[in-house]
Amino acid sequence: MSVREFVVLGTASQVPTRHRNHNGYLLRWDGEGILFDPGEGTQRQMLRAGVAAHDLNRICVTHFHGDHSLGLAGVIQRINLDRVPHPVTAHYPKSGQRFFDRLRYSTAYRETVGITEEPVSGDSAVLAETPGYRLEARRLSHPVESYGYLLVEPDRLRMLPERLAAHGITGPDIGRLQKAGELNGVTLADVSETRRGQRVAFVMDTRMCDGVTALAEGCDLLVIESTFLDEDARLAADHGHLTAGQAAAVARDAGVRHLVLTHFSQRYTDPGEFARQARAAGFEGELTVARDLDRVTVPKRR
Numbered sequence: 001m002s003v004r005e006f007v008v009l010g011t012a013s014q015v016p017t018r019h020r021n022h023n024g025y026l027l028r029w030d031g032e033g034i035l036f037d038p039g040e041g042t043q044r045q046m047l048r049a050g051v052a053a054h055d056l057n058r059i060c061v062t063h064f065h066g067d068h069s070l071g072l073a074g075v076i077q078r079i080n081l082d083r084v085p086h087p088v089t090a091h092y093p094k095s096g097q098r099f100f101d102r103l104r105y106s107t108a109y110r111e112t113v114g115i116t117e118e119p120v121s122g123d124s125a126v127l128a129e130t131p132g133y134r135l136e137a138r139r140l141s142h143p144v145e146s147y148g149y150l151l152v153e154p155d156r157l158r159m160l161p162e163r164l165a166a167h168g169i170t171g172p173d174i175g176r177l178q179k180a181g182e183l184n185g186v187t188l189a190d191v192s193e194t195r196r197g198q199r200v201a202f203v204m205d206t207r208m209c210d211g212v213t214a215l216a217e218g219c220d221l222l223v224i225e226s227t228f229l230d231e232d233a234r235l236a237a238d239h240g241h242l243t244a245g246q247a248a249a250v251a252r253d254a255g256v257r258h259l260v261l262t263h264f265s266q267r268y269t270d271p272g273e274f275a276r277q278a279r280a281a282g283f284e285g286e287l288t289v290a291r292d293l294d295r296v297t298v299p300k301r302r
Contacts, residue, residue, distance in 0.1 A: 002030040002031065003028045003030070003031075004028060004029055004030065004198070004297070004298035005027075005028050005295050005296060005297050005298060006025065006026070006027050006028075006200070006221060006223060006260065006295070006296040006297075006298065007025065007026040007027075007028065007049050007051060007293075007294075007295050007296075008024075008025055008260075008262065008290045008291065008292060008293060008294040008295070008296070009021065009023075009024030009025060009026065009038075009042055009045035009046060009049055009051070009292065009293070010022045010023050010024040010025075010039055010041065010042065010045055010292055011023070011262045011263065011264060011290045011291065011292055012039075012067065012263075012264065012266065013067060013225070013227045013241075013263045013264060013265050013266070014067050014265070014266070015067070015266060016040065016041060017266050019292070020264065020266075020291075020292055021039070021040075021041045021042075021045050021292050022039025022040040022041055022042070022066075022067045022068075022070065022071065023036075023037045023038075023039040023067050023068050023204070023262075023263060024036075024037060024038050024039055024041075024042035024045050024046075024071060025037060025202065025223065025262075026046075026049075026051050026055070026056075027151065027200060027202075028055070029132065029133060029151065029200075030132050032057045032058070032132070033051070033055040033056045033057055033058075034056075034057065034058045034059075034060060034135075034151070035056050035058070035059045035060070035075065036059075036060050036061075036062070036149065036202050036204075037060070037061060037062055037068040037069070037204060038059065038061075038068075038069065038070075038071035038072055038074075038075045039066070039067045039068055039069065039070055039071050040066065040067070040070040040071050041071060042071030042074065042075055043071060043074040043075055043078055045292065045293070046075075048293060049293050049295075052082070053075070053078045053079045053081075053082040053084050054082060054084055054085075056075075056079065056084065056088055057086065057087070057088060057089070058088070058089050058090070058091065058128075058135070059072070059075070059076075059088065059089070059090045059091070059092075059115075060090075060091045060092070060135075060149050060202070061090070061091070061092035061093070061096075061100070062093075062140070062146050062147055062148065062149070062202070062204040062205065063093060063096065063142060063144050063145060063146035063147070063204070063205060064092070064093070064096040064099040064100070064144060065144060065205065068204060068205070069092075069099065069103060070103075072100070072103040072104065073103045073104070073106045073107065076103070076104055076115060077107070077109045079113050079115070080109060080110065080111055080112045080113050081109070081112075083112050083113065084113050087114075087116060088113060088115050088116070089115070089116040089117075089118055089128070090115050090116065090117050090118065091118050091119065091120055091127050091135075091137065091149075092119055092120065093119065093120055093121070093144075093145040093146065093147055094119035094120060094121040095121070095144075095145045096119075096144075096145065097119060100117070100119075120137045120147050122139070123138065123139045123211075124136065124137065124138045124139065124211075124214075125137050127149075131154075132153065133151045133152060133153050133154075134151070134152045134154070135149065135150070135151055135152075136149070136150040136151075136152065137149050137150070138150070138211040138214055138215055139211050140203070140204075140205070140206035140207075140209060140211045140212065141206050141207040141208075141209040141211070141240060142205045142206050142207070142240040143239070143240050146204065146205055146206060146240075147211075148201065148202060148203040148204065148206070148211055148212070148215045149201070149202045149215075150199065150200070150201045150202075150215050150219075151199070151200045151201075152197060152198075152199050153197030153198045153199070154197050155194050155195065155196055155197050156194075156195050156197065157178075157188060157192040157193070157194060157195065158192060158193055158194070158195040159174065159178070159191060159192050160191055160192055160193060163190065163191040163192075164191045167186045167190065167191060169183065169186060169191065177191070195301060195302075196301070196302060198220045198221075198298060198299075198301060199218055199219045199220055199221075200219065200220065200221045200222075200223075200298060201215040201216055201219045201221070201222050201223065201224075202223050203215050203216065203222070203223070203224040203225065204224075204225050204263060205225055205227075205240055205241060205263070206225070206240060206241070206242065207236070207237055207240050207241065207242070208242065208246060208250075212224075212242075212250055213250060213253070213254065216250050216251060216254035216256060217254045217255070218254060218255055218256075219251075219254060219255075219256045219257070220256075220257045220258065220298060220299045220302075221256075221257070221258045221260065221296070221298050221299065222250075222251050222254070222256045222258070222259050222260065223260040223262060223290075224242065224247045224250070224251070224259070224260070224261065224262070225241060225242055225247065225261075225262060225263035226242055226243060226244040226246075226247040226248075226261040226262070226263065226264070226274055226278075227239075227241040227242065227243075227263050227264065227265050228241055228242070228243045228244075228265055229243060229244055229245075229268060229273055229274065229277060230243045230244060230245040230246075230277050233246070243277070244261060244273075244274040244275075244277040244278050244281075245277045245278065245280065245281040246281075247259070247261060247278070248261075248277070248278035248279075248281035248282070248283040248287075249281045249282065249283070251278075251283050251285065252281060252282045252283045252284070256283075256285055257285050257286060257299045258285060258286040258287075258288070258296070258298075258299050259278065259283055259285060259286070259287050259288070260288045260290050260296055261274050261275075261278060261287070261288070261289050261290060262290040271289050271291070272289070274289045275287060275289050286299070
């Protein structure tokens with residue numbers, strides 16, 4: 001059975017706290033696993049969450065600040081220690097190649113798995129096309145080069161039983177129609193409709209910019225940083241971050257179904273205030289203020 005869920009491994013910005021680990025997130029998608037922004041301690045958080053190195057197919061780093069990348073060394077070495085039998089691909093800003101190299105080879109270990117390096121450059125890029133999804137990246141606005149990631153499932157056709165019945169198409173003839181596109185004068189358009197593919201976006205450290213809105217548009221699940229509360233909007237802008245209200249306004253305008261707020265400054269002690277400000281901004285969809293080890297199910301198709 002396919003599983004589509006988002007596993008939260010850590011939610012702290014800049015430094016870990018007593019209750020929040022550095023960033024780390026895993027998207028499970030139909031048997032594949034995409035690890036986003038493995039900060040310090042990610043390997044241990046994977047253990048606590050029941051995530052194995054064998055679950056990882058891709059690693060996506062938004063930028064090379066430590067809270068988003070210091071765990072790379074341990075994760076890559078664990079991939080090699082466990083001799084993961086399938087290809088693992090790493091995406092990260094090309095401008096940070098020297099940081100990736102240092103983290104990948106920061107200590108001595110036996111390299112048994114070839115990590116394919118596919119860095120990102122430019123304002124936007126399509127990073128992968130598979131039968132199950134397309135992976136895209138868009139440039140964000142942060143003091144160091146940063147990218148957000150978007151996973152898009154292909155649109156597919158949904159057969160409509162009442163229309164099939166009206167045209168007298170049953171049993172094996174349904175398969176023949178799907179394969180040929182036409183049967184006895186009946187076309188696929190007569191008996192089906194487009195089922196929109198799901199969209200999941202991951203947006204970390206950034207100010208408001210075109211990349212944020214493009215990534216969020218029409219998402220079923222948007223995971224987005226909300227480092228600051230709205231009263232600290234000036235600090236957010238100065239340091240290249242979003243507030244809870246700004247993140248929620250993006251989700252509201254983009255028609256997001258489930259909003260996950262994360263990457264919280266240690267200056268705040270009441271997580272509920274992030275939810276209150278998100279609702280005050282007018283977001284009415286499903287809302288999660290992330291906690292370490294949360295598991296968030298990707299909403300069912302529309």
